Amino acid sequence: MMLAAALRKEILLQWRTRSQMMAVFVFGAASLLLFSFAVGPNAEMLRTFSAGFLWLGLLLSSTLTLSESFHSEMENRALEGLLLLPSDPRALYYGKAIANWLQLTILGCALVPVMVVLYDAGTTQLLKLLLIILLGTAGLSAPGTLYAAMTAQVRAKQTLLPLLLFPLIVPALLASVKATSLVILGDPMQQSRSWIALLGAFDLIYWSLCGLLYGRVVEE
């Protein structure tokens, strides 16, 4: 099972570079701090926008983790080496996308306590919050991994990845922020289900489309 092997390789790689994860977490937490300075010490306002800050912080951090995820493939032309293996390149894509997804989920969960403390934005519906984080980061990871594969091989990769990714994930961002906001601030009309459904649909479409196109992106 190529996918299992690819996934195992990715997770191993991530485990070996876990100190980088720490640095990205600090980056994310620092962003959340900066947002509160940008807005001002208005507790009510901070709480109202806490979901937005969380997801913006997560999105900005993702540009770091996603571009790093192809770092090892760029050394010693490992990407070409992997292509020579008699396996479906899609296995490599999905392995990496899933690993990135896991990484972003962990990051998201780690930033939640920061959000709770800085913005007084707690919630008891932790399972629902976890579901939203899972679906939202999946929406970031699928196109993000594809574009990371592309931009890893060009100049100005630091700028190109966010430039390409940000417009694309607008629906995922909208839905994640809205759903998270409802979980934190209250959801009298049970709207969060619809936003979660939108996230699910977005994920389905993009996980299939990007997997389909990945082969063309890395072929020689």
Added chain:
Amino acid sequence: MTGGVVVGGWGFVIAAYTVTAIGFLIYGVMLITKLRDEQSRAAADGDKQ
């Protein structure tokens, strides 16, 4: 803002039409200039060979 009447506004109308016209004009001019450049370059390369 329903039921009211928007008064005046010619300035905005002119602005919108002007922006559109200028956009098309600038793009068209740039396009034709670059095309002429490429064509003369292709002709020059053709002569060289």
Added chain:
Amino acid sequence: MRKAYGFIVLGVVLLLVGSYVGLFVAPAEEYMGQVQRIMYVHVPTAWNWMLAVLFAFGSSIAFLFTANTKWDARQEAGLEVATLFAFLLCCQGSIWAKPTWGVWWDWDPRLTSVAVLLFAFLGILALRQFVDDPQRRAVWSAVATIIASVDLPIVYYSVKWWNSLHQQQSNPNTVSSQFHLPLRVNAFGVLFLMIGFIMLRTRLANYRLAREMAMPPVVSADQAGELA
């Protein structure tokens, strides 16, 4: 070549006629007053923007299936023209919004989707600038355009939903029957202008591609050792 210029001239003439009618002959609208006249350029630009996006999308798919670089040239043209139109749409929409709603931007789902796709296409144009290998550039650009185009309806529906929670006013962008003539004339005007632009821009892209293929690849001394 002459066909392209012909389209452009025809387009400009139609636009002049249509705009004249729209500006000076058609009556002012009941509530919107003179500002309604902006629709005579805004709606035609919007319709043709959609066509340009469709063209870029179709060219991308065609390129991935045929590997014929002519489709890459067409895609590049479609991308650029669609970006121009999207930018114009945002300007027109903003100029319309200020007297109508009092703000420069009112998060109308249609206009917001255009803005998102504007940024997406700008990103793809930037990608094309930074990739030197023509084959790779074409494949990646095609992939990115497909992804962005598929995203467009999703963006539209999510923004529509997102905004409906706050939107109290409706956007009366529909045009009643007495105003159809300048709208139709301008729609064809912009259409012919767009076709002309795309034809010329495709030609430009083809020339540049030919020049790129003709040049020997730049190879440095140490790379040359590797290639051998």
